[in-house]
Amino acid sequence: MKTTLTVNILDSIFVIDNDAYDLLKTYLDAIEARLKESQVSTETIKDIEARVSELFIQMGASSVRVVNIGMVREIIRVIGSPEIFGDDSFNRHSSSFSRAELKRKILRDPENRTIGGVCYAISLYLKVDPTLFKILFILAAIFGGSGVLAYFILWIVIPAAKTPLDLEILTGMKNGTIE
Amino acid sequence: MLNKNNQADNIQAQMRKGVLEYCILAILSRSDCYTSEILSELKSSNMIVVEGTLYPILTRQKNQGLLSYRWEESPQGPPRKYYTLTRDGWIALHKLDETWNSLVSQISQIRQNNNEQNSPEQINQEQNNY
Numbered sequence A: 001m002k003t004t005l006t007v008n009i010l011d012s013i014f015v016i017d018n019d020a021y022d023l024l025k026t027y028l029d030a031i032e033a034r035l036k037e038s039q040v041s042t043e044t045i046k047d048i049e050a051r052v053s054e055l056f057i058q059m060g061a062s063s064v065r066v067v068n069i070g071m072v073r074e075i076i077r078v079i080g081s082p083e084i085f086g087d088d089s090f091n092r093h094s095s096s097f098s099r100a101e102l103k104r105k106i107l108r109d110p111e112n113r114t115i116g117g118v119c120y121a122i123s124l125y126l127k128v129d130p131t132l133f134k135i136l137f138i139l140a141a142i143f144g145g146s147g148v149l150a151y152f153i154l155w156i157v158i159p160a161a162k163t164p165l166d167l168e169i170l171t172g173m174k175n176g177t178i179e
Numbered sequence B: 001m002l003n004k005n006n007q008a009d010n011i012q013a014q015m016r017k018g019v020l021e022y023c024i025l026a027i028l029s030r031s032d033c034y035t036s037e038i039l040s041e042l043k044s045s046n047m048i049v050v051e052g053t054l055y056p057i058l059t060r061q062k063n064q065g066l067l068s069y070r071w072e073e074s075p076q077g078p079p080r081k082y083y084t085l086t087r088d089g090w091i092a093l094h095k096l097d098e099t100w101n102s103l104v105s106q107i108s109q110i111r112q113n114n115n116e117q118n119s120p121e122q123i124n125q126e127q128n129n130y
Helices: A018-035 A041-058 A069-079 A118-126 A130-142 A146-157 A164-174 B002-030 B035-044 B051-063 B087-117 B120-129
Strands: A004-009 A012-017 B067-072 B080-085
Touching (some): A004 A018, A004 A041, A012 A018, A018 A069, A041 A069, A041 B035, A041 B051, A069 B051, A118 A130, A118 A146, A130 A146, B002 B051, B002 B080, B002 B087, B035 B080, B080 B087
Antiparallel strands (some): A004 A012, B067 B080
């Protein structure tokens, strides 16, 4: 006697032995880990799951025919070990981000600053001349002194561009490719 | 000798990789196919050994704009992804056809020259050295 599980692979239902499930889960997780680096991961892992489901059906899996560990071993033999995934040099575009991620954002540019880069950050985001904010802060500092405090708070609140994504956004805002 | 074999394996793998991409475009130029059809053709012609090789390439070619796909219901099992060549895919295929033809003629030219220069004895001797 064996215990079984029910799995849903892309909307197809399979009844699967416990040990077969463990092996399949380990296998798919290993492939996913290998693909994680590349941009194509979610799509490719879905394609592979679809193939697994197709192969199970070809092997005769059904509501009364349970998927056993032999079937999973056969699948691994046919699709190949996880090591073959992710060494595709063409997939490695770590410096390029999808367009959706590149949105305007207030960022302090480490290379463009007079004091802390706050005026430049705001003016770049709003597409205006930084001098305008410099004058505003100086005036607020002279009349009442609130300019210094405001500047200090903004310096804390506005993040400096450090991550590759932020630097990409910064470059995009500077050369006008991100609207 | 082991090292030499490894080198040859490496070169072979590189050659196959490029040719495999060409084969996918060539198969799709006949008609739209779903993934399993491409797989069975590549397997029967020994272009791939394990199926996993194909999936990342298909996704990449799609991302590069050479292929596009549509979903179709299948009589049993999950819906199928039918791949089709885009305009860019056709252009790439024509370029690759030309490249392939010129490669084949260049290589056969070189090999022919070799055969004319090397007497059969020499070739035998070289083979024995390995």
